[in-house]
Every structure is written in C-alpha cells, then in structure tokens.
Amino acid sequence: DANQCDAAGKIYGIGIQSDWQRYYPTGPVAAHVVGFTSSDNRGLAGVEFKYNEELTGKEGQNVLLADVHRRPIRRSSLVARVTGNGERGTSLATRTGWTSHAARDGVGIILTIDAAIQQFTRAQLLKQYESYEAESAVAIVAQPKTGAILAMVSLPDFEPEHIRLADANNFRNRAITDQFEPGSILKPIVAAIALDTGDLGPNEKIFCEYGSYHGKGFGQIGEYGNHRFGDLTV
Known part of the structure; x- marks a missing residue:
C-alpha cells in the first residue's frame, strides 16, 4: 500500500517510480465500445482507435544546448563565443535548438452509452446467449427521439484487463460489422x-x-x- 511504498523509498538503494496503469472497472461490459490499446498506449479498437489522436495528447519538450558538463548554454553566450559575426551566431543558435513545446493533455470524450443500461443489456443478452448456446449475439439500445446509442453489446466479448489472453476472434464488434436479415x-x-x-x-x-x-x-x-x-x- 501507500505506507509500504513510502517506507521502502527511504531504504538506501531503493527507488520508487510512479506510473499510470489502465484499469477497467466494469470488465468486459463495454469492451467492444471502449476498445483497447497496444503496450505503447496506441488505440487498436473501439473508441480508443477512432479517437486515438484526441485521447493521446502531446508530450512537452524543451530543446537546448549544453556543454560537456551538461550545463545549459545560454543563447547569448553562444552567439558571442562562436564569432563576432552576429549573423553567423544567430544562424547557429537557430539551427541548434532552444525550442520549447508545452505538454497538451488528451481530451475527454463523453459517450451516449448509459452505464446502467449497458450492464443490464449485457446481463440479459448473456442469459440468452448461454441458454441457446449461440455462436454470437448482439443487442443495441437506442434513444428513440434522438437515435443516441444507450447500449451496444456484442457476444462473445473479451476481458480488456487481460487483452493478451483474449481470443482475437472475439475482438470483432458484431453490432457494426456483421450483416443479418432483420x-x-x-x-x-x-x-x-x-x-x-x-x-x-x-x-x-x-x-x-x-x-x-x-x-x-x-x-x-x-x-x-x-x-x-x-x-x-x-
């Protein structure tokens, strides 16, 4: 827990690094809608794939010159040190860096999916899917006045928390890929x-x-x- 981590961090020779980790609180309930990512957090399916660029954001960056002792060199120092020719000094400074890009967070995306309706729909569909030993099953719940999708379930599904153990055949969202006679x-x-x-x-x-x-x-x-x-x- 947090106290153990703090205690371990005080031991000589041990360092603690914080990192982000994905967590899917509802498991496979909305697996096909949300999708999943690769090991480098690149969206490979679902909303994660469709809006990968918007969700990812952008890392910040500072580019500068340093001497052999890793001490930053000021732009004015370099221009004066290289030569008395201001034009050449400016050209070198521009060519070698001193650029800064602020980090940009990924945007949040709000879906029309209703979590409660999604869970209920999957539970009911799963009963029929198992009862009839079906090869696949699909259920979609839409808001009749607006057409907003409140639930979208495709079975068989997968556990996004353990994507490497999942059957790749279950990645297909049959609600939007398969054709059938209504x-x-x-x-x-x-x-x-x-x-x-x-x-x-x-x-x-x-x-x-x-x-x-x-x-x-x-x-x-x-x-x-x-x-x-x-x-x-x-």
Missing part, C-alpha cells in the same frame, strides 16, 4: 411508423397468412413456432 425485428418498427403517421389504428387487423408466406425469389417464410396466426390487431 426479419421480425423490423415489424414493430414498421408498425410504430404506421401508428405515428395515422395510417393504421391500434385495433386495425392484419392478415398474417396463417404463419406461412410464399414469394417469388425467396421461397417460403414460416412463422416461428408454427403458430399459424390469421388476423391480428396491430
């Missing part, structure tokens, strides 16, 4: 639009083809569970 997922979206525009009323009935629909070019599409529904209200 199927019945699209039905409530179409129904919501129809209700919102007034083209359909909540009690209006739609014929559901008794659970089987035939079409040219795609053959037969069946109702999940063979329910064979006929007329259903919106």
Whole structure:
C-alpha cells in the first residue's frame, strides 16, 4: 500500500517510480465500445482507435544546448563565443535548438452509452446467449427521439484487463460489422411508423397468412413456432 511504498523509498538503494496503469472497472461490459490499446498506449479498437489522436495528447519538450558538463548554454553566450559575426551566431543558435513545446493533455470524450443500461443489456443478452448456446449475439439500445446509442453489446466479448489472453476472434464488434436479415425485428418498427403517421389504428387487423408466406425469389417464410396466426390487431 501507500505506507509500504513510502517506507521502502527511504531504504538506501531503493527507488520508487510512479506510473499510470489502465484499469477497467466494469470488465468486459463495454469492451467492444471502449476498445483497447497496444503496450505503447496506441488505440487498436473501439473508441480508443477512432479517437486515438484526441485521447493521446502531446508530450512537452524543451530543446537546448549544453556543454560537456551538461550545463545549459545560454543563447547569448553562444552567439558571442562562436564569432563576432552576429549573423553567423544567430544562424547557429537557430539551427541548434532552444525550442520549447508545452505538454497538451488528451481530451475527454463523453459517450451516449448509459452505464446502467449497458450492464443490464449485457446481463440479459448473456442469459440468452448461454441458454441457446449461440455462436454470437448482439443487442443495441437506442434513444428513440434522438437515435443516441444507450447500449451496444456484442457476444462473445473479451476481458480488456487481460487483452493478451483474449481470443482475437472475439475482438470483432458484431453490432457494426456483421450483416443479418432483420426479419421480425423490423415489424414493430414498421408498425410504430404506421401508428405515428395515422395510417393504421391500434385495433386495425392484419392478415398474417396463417404463419406461412410464399414469394417469388425467396421461397417460403414460416412463422416461428408454427403458430399459424390469421388476423391480428396491430
């Protein structure tokens, strides 16, 4: 702990160096969204990759000349010492350094992801993923009025704290890379639009083809569970 470090630092021959270390308090909950970095803190995936330059910031730097004893040489001293020719002295001073660049912190980025919704979504999706022994699973929660993404989960995921032990196949965020047929997922979206525009009323009935629909070019599409529904209200 901190007290032990302080005590160890007082022992002759032992030095303590402070450094930054990444810590992921929620583990894999938002692994695909946040992403991960290389050993030199370069973003390799997710937000870390997309905004690597903005998040990284810039190191400060001071460049100057020193003598053999590592004592800084003042610009005026060098100009006077090299030659009486002011033009040559200025040229040498400009060429050899005396530049300073202030450090710039990386910017903070605030996502639309809601931590509580993200955790809940992953927990519920994980239950279904394990229950059906699925190869993969995806869930996205969006704010309907703004389209802001409140949760984005892709399974299987990985533990960013131990990225070197993770399966590289799990790095892919299937929510944005994989294509799939929306199927019945699209039905409530179409129904919501129809209700919102007034083209359909909540009690209006739609014929559901008794659970089987035939079409040219795609053959037969069946109702999940063979329910064979006929007329259903919106």
